[in-house]
Amino acid sequence: MLLLVGTVPVQPGEVFEGPVSFEKGVFKVGQHELPPCQGSAAMALAAYSVTNAMNAPAPYVLFGGDTGGGEGTRAVFKRFESVLASMVERHVAHTAAGGTEPLVITFHYMLPIMSLMKHAIEIIDRLAPQALLVADAGGMYAARAAGLSGRFELLTPDVGEIGFLAEKEATHPAYVAEYLFGSENFDVPTLIDKAYELGTASEVLIVKGSKDYVAAKSAAPHYIVSTIDYPDVPELEAIGGTGDTITGLASGYLSIGQETQDAAFGALAMNRRAGQKIGAQVFTPVLEIIEAFGATMHV
Amino acid sequence: MALRMTDNYENISAQSQNKVLLMFGSVLKALQAEKVLKVADIACELLVPPLELRTGCDLAIALDSYEATFAKEVVEKAGLVITDERLNTAGTAQLSDVVTTHDFEGSDGKNYLMVRAGNMKITVERSSGLIVNTSGGGCPDIPYLNLMLVGKTLTDAPHPQTLGKTLCGLMLERAFDEAQRLCGAQPEGSTCVSASEVSA
Numbered sequence: 001m002l003l004l005v006g007t008v009p010v011q012p013g014e015v016f017e018g019p020v021s022f023e024k025g026v027f028k029v030g031q032h033e034l035p036p037c038q039g040s041a042a043m044a045l046a047a048y049s050v051t052n053a054m055n056a057p058a059p060y061v062l063f064g065g066d067t068g069g070g071e072g073t074r075a076v077f078k079r080f081e082s083v084l085a086s087m088v089e090r091h092v093a094h095t096a097a098g099g100t101e102p103l104v105i106t107f108h109y110m111l112p113i114m115s116l117m118k119h120a121i122e123i124i125d126r127l128a129p130q131a132l133l134v135a136d137a138g139g140m141y142a143a144r145a146a147g148l149s150g151r152f153e154l155l156t157p158d159v160g161e162i163g164f165l166a167e168k169e170a171t172h173p174a175y176v177a178e179y180l181f182g183s184e185n186f187d188v189p190t191l192i193d194k195a196y197e198l199g200t201a202s203e204v205l206i207v208k209g210s211k212d213y214v215a216a217k218s219a220a221p222h223y224i225v226s227t228i229d230y231p232d233v234p235e236l237e238a239i240g241g242t243g244d245t246i247t248g249l250a251s252g253y254l255s256i257g258q259e260t261q262d263a264a265f266g267a268l269a270m271n272r273r274a275g276q277k278i279g280a281q282v283f284t285p286v287l288e289i290i291e292a293f294g295a296t297m298h299v
Numbered sequence: 300m301a302l303r304m305t306d307n308y309e310n311i312s313a314q315s316q317n318k319v320l321l322m323f324g325s326v327l328k329a330l331q332a333e334k335v336l337k338v339a340d341i342a343c344e345l346l347v348p349p350l351e352l353r354t355g356c357d358l359a360i361a362l363d364s365y366e367a368t369f370a371k372e373v374v375e376k377a378g379l380v381i382t383d384e385r386l387n388t389a390g391t392a393q394l395s396d397v398v399t400t401h402d403f404e405g406s407d408g409k410n411y412l413m414v415r416a417g418n419m420k421i422t423v424e425r426s427s428g429l430i431v432n433t434s435g436g437g438c439p440d441i442p443y444l445n446l447m448l449v450g451k452t453l454t455d456a457p458h459p460q461t462l463g464k465t466l467c468g469l470m471l472e473r474a475f476d477e478a479q480r481l482c483g484a485q486p487e488g489s490t491c492v493s494a495s496e497v498s499a
Contacts, residue, residue, distance in 0.1 A: 234401075
């Protein structure tokens with residue numbers, strides 16, 4: 001079962017809660033129609049493409065309307081405990097009926113407020129200590145800034161964000177001073193090592209770039225367990241939402257019971273294959289890539 | 300390159316001691332304060348606040364200490380509340396400042412330029428300056444800015460800083476500025492400078 005926590009760029013402060021649906025290009029959370037855009041919407045739709053293909057329960061969403069002021073972020077965290085409690089009840093019933101899939105919670109686009117993330121993790125550790133946690137975007141920033149990265153099963157930085165995990169005092173990617181993408185000392189494998197040595201990496205780590213990396217704490221001291229650079233679709237980097245879809249796919253795969261490293265690698269491969277399938281261009285909307293996931297999964 | 304952080308008070312430089320650091324509770328309010336200070340002709344700088352003052356997405360303003368009294372009057376008159384104040388800039392740092400570019404050739408025969416500033420990217424069609432995508436980031440104004448910018452030209456689109464409220468929005472503003480600089484802001488007849496021309 002999968003709980004997605006994030007924001008969408010509409011109606012600041014409003015909360016949208018319910019299962020994801022996607023029919024004829026219309027994205028809904030419960031009864032609310034939301035824009036199928038970059039960000040948590042793209043992440044949720046990618047996760048849905050996995051659960052839908054596998055006839056698994058649709059991801060359950062807790063999104064706040066937020067255009068940067070943090071109103072939706074705060075509203076979501078305010079409701080988080082009650083939503084998690086009901087998810088846990090359903091998961092317990094599912095497990096009692098023989099289900100073996102884990103409860104997965106993904107934190108995504110949000111204003112990175114350390115204190116809110118700390119509180120959310122306290123709630124999770126109390127109500128759902130076995131839950132697998134995933135974070136990307138503002139959720140990952142908040143987790144890292146709060147010193148909680150190690151509690152997460154999977155973080156999904158891109159090359160512009162891995163320096164932030166590897167740098168001792170960076171609490172936001174905009175603060176990175178030393179390991180900047182494009183600077184001379186930027187080297188992804190070295191930064192992965194540094195992040196694990198600092199304790200700022202998750203159990204499994206995806207680093208998204210022209211070459212994608214999957215690393216694992218369990219693979220110390222080398223950490224990197226796989227890389228993928230084919231098919232090579234460099235245009236994906238310019239398309240807003242293609243990092244979000246990787247997080248969504250990986251969350252979806254985890255929620256149907258895949259091992260984390262397999263889920264990570266599968267998400268990276270699926271994103272590339274879908275990009276190649278539709279001949280992605282820098283101007284391609286992310287929705288076209290998401291729509292290609294379904295067909296690609298059935299190949 | 301970005302400055303390194305100073306993490307103890309022994310390292311406070313003379314320059315740091317002559318500065319005052321003001322906090323406003325949010326990136327948006329710090330950006331608003333910067334704007335009113337500039338209008339009032341008060342030189343100031345946006346800085347990463349010291350670790351102990353950060354909540355997750357923060358920005359501070361540094362200015363010369365001799366201007367502090369007047370500056371506080373100006374920002375308070377603008378309705379902005381100073382939430383914290385330090386009499387030096389110890390522990391502060393500069394925002395990430397490396398900007399990179401990448402060229403793409405589209406299947407439509409057009410040339411595209413992607414500009415990256417920190418964790419944010421903007422991609423434009425070279426000949427027209429049309430914004431075809433924005434990507435990266437993780438703060439909640441980024442999907443909103445994507446909706447507001449894509450499909451407009453660098454000349455017609457709102458500056459990300461006018462709509463953005465976070466550090467990711469500020470980084471997108473820097474990428475936008477650089478794209479404007481490379482492409483020119485004129486609606487017609489402008490052509491982007493290539494990455495190789497820039498580095499030369």
